Amino acid sequence: MSSVIATTAIRGRFLDIQNTVAQARDIHDQVRYVEDGLLISQNGKIQWFGTWQDGQAHLPAQVDVQHYPDQLIVPGFIDTHIHFPQTEMMGAYGEQLLEWLNTYTFPTELQFSDPAYAKTIAEFFVHELLKNGTTTALVFCTVHPESVDALFEAASNYQMRLIAGKVMMDRHAPDDLCDTPERAYSESKALIEKWHGKGRNLYAITPRFAPTSSPEQLKRAGELKAEYPDVYVHTHLSENKSEIEWVKALFPAQKGYLDVYHHFGLTGNKSVFAHCVHLEDDEWNCMHDTDSAIAFCPTSNLFLGSGLFPLHTAWEKQVKVGLGTDIGAGTSFNQLQTIQEAYKVQQLQGNKLSAYEALYHATLGGAKALDLDQTLGNFNTGKEADFVVLDLKTTALQQLRQSRAKSLEDALFALMLMGDDRNIHATYVYGQRVYSTC
Known part of the structure; x- marks a missing residue:
């Protein structure tokens, strides 16, 4: 796809949150709803946003206006934790975390040493994200560099913003899925140089989780982060009680699970820890003090029986939280269905x-x-033009429920609790329509 993009003009009903907030109670004050609005993007960025009445004067000559009078347009959904190699193993029956990894996950991930296979699944995965209205995602690949290449290449076809990285794993896994501390470092370094900041691609240093990385490997991961402070760290934390006890036995010198990552320099404002269902109080404090973030993955936590994430505590401790689908322990690519379970x-x-x-x-x-709220997340001028057109009434039941909606908030809540991929009417990435039901 060309790096020079034509001007796009979208008319319709727009809803977003204008500014980041420190507490849930402050969100209502930042809700912005434009009943008849216009968004103009150029070269992938929002050039103008406001009412249709005011915006007509800003329309360039001979630009076709794409009009969605009956839909609701919101910023593109952001998935803060997902595994692309696990796409084909969703719905694997009957295990909790550690048994699930050994029984289903590791055998599936072994296939990604084949570049052709990785390409096929990566292309399917990216299309599935777009079909579900997800325009940005933080993604686990496998230990194979080929899996990273395949994913970034697939995303680049749409100029889609993805953050991803090669898994680092040198113990407690099949031999063919293990690297070494040095190989993890050198392969990750090469991938950073190849992909980070190229187009809209960003790289994440990705130790799978503390039990599958030796102290030597975590040390090398921390050294990599120190060399490239602008890259991300993406891993798992405190998902399952048995996992937590295992970590404490493997790392007796550290105060707890999060302290393992903190000790090796892997916390920080671009560090995202998936799950965090069972954090201890000092771990909450460390998350806040280091400006680290949590990916809340409700469908996965329920499917694996991991526990209930205390979102209210994250607000109290002022720890950043995003939603994650966590495919393939998660049970849907769709953020509306993820919200249903989060509720x-x-x-x-x-x-x-x-x-x-x-x-x-x-x-x-x-x-x-x-750490992308200056770039993504709402319709503020200058941000990247990623957004989703939602149809609130794709089923007879939804039509009936929406006809009784008492307010915009009520209509949105009904959509979130009854919606799925059928409600994604169109998805736009960098100002261009990349998926549509039409």
């Missing part, structure tokens, strides 16, 4: 998740978790 997880803890807070976590809050 239920909070209900089970006696807390609520409003429609606007859910939208925040799926868009601007996710961008903040990825």
Whole structure:
């Protein structure tokens, strides 16, 4: 796809959150709804945004206006934790985390040493993201550099912003899936040089989780982060109670699970830790103090029986949180379905998740978790033009429910609790339509 993109003009109903917030209660004040709006993008960036009445004067000559009068346009969904090699093993039955990895995940990931196979799954994966309205994702690959190449190449075809990295893993896994501390370092370094900052691609240093990396490998990962402070760190943390006990036995010199990563220099404002279901109080404090972020993965946590993530504590501790689908322990690519389960997880803890807070976590809050909130997440001028056109009434039941909606917030909540990929009418990446039901 050409790096020079024509001007795009979109008219319709727009909804976003204008600014990042420190507490959930502040989100309502930042909701922006334009009943009849216009968004003009040029070369992938938002050039103008406002009402249709005001915007007509800004329309370049001979630009076709794409009009969505009956839909709702929101910023592109951001997935802060997902595994592309696990796409084909979604819905694998009957295990909790550690058994699930050994029974299903590792055998599946062995196939990605084949570049042709990796290419096929990467292209399917990227299309599935776009079909579900996800325009940015933080992605696990496998230990094979070929898997990273395949994913970034597939994303580059759409000028899609992806953050991804090669898994670092040198123990407690099949031999053919293990590297070494030095190989993990050198292969990751080469991939950083090849992909980070090229187009919209960004790299993440990716130790799978502490038990599958030796102290020597984590040390090399920390050295890599020190050499390339602008790259991300992406790993798992405190997903499962058995996992936590295993980490404590493997790393007795550290105070706990998070302290393992912190000790090796892997916390920070571009470090994203998936799950964090069972953090201890000092770990919450460390997350806040280091400006690290959490990927909340409700469908995965419920599917594997890992536990209920305490979103209210993240707000209290002012720790950044984004939503993650965590395919393939997660059960849907779709962020609407992820929100459905996030709502239920909070209900089970006696807390609520409003429609606007859910939208925040799926868009601007996710961008903040990825340290991209100056670039993505809403319709502010100058940001990258990634957005989704939602159809609120794709089924007879949705039509009936929406006809009874008392407010915009009620309509959005009903969509989130009843929606799925059928509600994604169109997806735009960098100002261009890359998926449509039409």
